[in-house]
Amino acid sequence: MRKPFIIVAAFLFMAASCPAQTITLNNDLVFGSVFPGIPKTITKYSVGSAAEFHVAGISGSEISIQFALPTYMHSSGFNIEMIFFNTDCSIDTLASPSQTSPLFDNLNPWTTLLYRLGSAGLTIWLGGTAIPKVVQPPGSYTATIVLTVAYTGA
Amino acid sequence: MNKKGVERKFAVVLVAAIICFSLSVNSVQAQDVATGTATATVLTALAVSAAQSLIFGNIYQGVAATIGNNIDASSGIFNILGQGSAGISISFALPQFIALADGSDRMTIGFSSTDATVDSNNTTPATVVAGDGWINVNPNLLPAATVIGAAGQTNVYLGGRIYPAVDQSAGGYSGDIILTVAYNGT
Known part of the structure; x- marks a missing residue:
């Protein structure tokens, strides 16, 4: 009667060892200095300026990736319009992800993305465009970008 | 321990395992959310x-x-x-x-x-x-x-x-x- 206990113990260990997925924000989306009236684009390939998230979890598991994207940046009651095009996102699931040559490129950040975690998780990059008005008041403008990931079970 | 006692003990462990597993599974399927920021500094207007x-x-x-x-x-x-x-x-x-x-x-x-x-x-x-x-x-x-x-x-x-x-x-x-x-x- 010892055998069932061993099986149960192993089963418990396996179940408990499955880690939940975690997101780490590596970099914000940084537009830097913007001239009034001149749109500025940060591409997803722009190291240090594009937003970068890293997702860790169970290698090989599929996750859903969903952005909640802002339409404006704000400062003291003033707004700057923001645009995210349907090619502004990229993902790399390789152990050594490349921002400038990602495995999955030109992804639509407005849709739910489904990808499997690589051995080192996956990395997500996001670019965007700011459209300041000609009479845009000077100042520091910010907006929040929310990224939600979840296992799909597949 | 008689056979009945062993079976009862096994049943208890099995139930505990199922509970633990379901909790574990729940934690695996839970979502995670990260918040990034977009920032820009607008320069003086003309x-x-x-x-x-x-x-x-x-x-x-x-x-x-x-x-x-x-x-x-x-x-x-x-x-x-x-x-x-x-x-x-x-x-x-x-x-x-x-x-x-x-x-x-x-x-x-x-x-x-x-x-x-x-x-x-x-x-x-x-x-x-x-x-x-x-x-x-x-x-x-x-x-x-x-x-x-x-x-x-x-x-x-x-x-x-x-x-x-x-x-x-x-x-x-x-x-x-x-x-x-x-x-x-x-």
Whole structure:
């Protein structure tokens, strides 16, 4: 009667060892200095300026990736319009992800993305465009970008 | 321990395992959320003003009159305020004539290819020197490398020439000179 206990113990260990997925924000989306009236684009390939998230979890598991994207940046009651095009996102699931040559490129950040975690998780990059008005008041403008990931079970 | 006792113990462990597993599975399927930030620093907006009109003063019929771009009291003076050292594109829309207020007569006005000066050091028409910017340049093709001065201001000085006819009607003539300025992103 010892055998069932061993099986149960192993089963418990396996179940408990499955880690939940975690997101780490590596970099914000940084537009830097913007001239009034001149749109500025940060591409997803722009190291240090594009937003970068890293997702860790169970290698090989599929996750859903969903952005909640802002339409404006704000400062003291003033707004700057923001645009995210349907090619502004990229993902790399390789152990050594490349921002400038990602495995999955030109992804639509407005849709739910489904990808499997690589051995080192996956990395997500996001670019965007700011459209300041000609009479845009000077100042520091910010907006929040929310990224939600979840296992799909597949 | 009898067989019944062992089975009961096994059942308890099994239930515990199932509970643990379901909790574990739940934690695996839970979602994670990260919040990033988009940031931008908007620089000073441009402001352009006509500080002084191009003033020809009193003129005689049939006698052309010229105002240089280096006369404090008469040259056209435009002030451009903005982000220090930022690159700008500037262009004039210059009139071909000036007219009486009622439009009953008009007078030809001309601008030569040296009638403008761009001053990034915020001096005056009479005191500006080559090191302050671009001296005696074409008002129809202002320098592409123009920048706002480090102190946040650049001035443009404009001269011109009018050609009154011998039978020019007496009176006050005027015409619009438009300076358009925009950041070029440099």
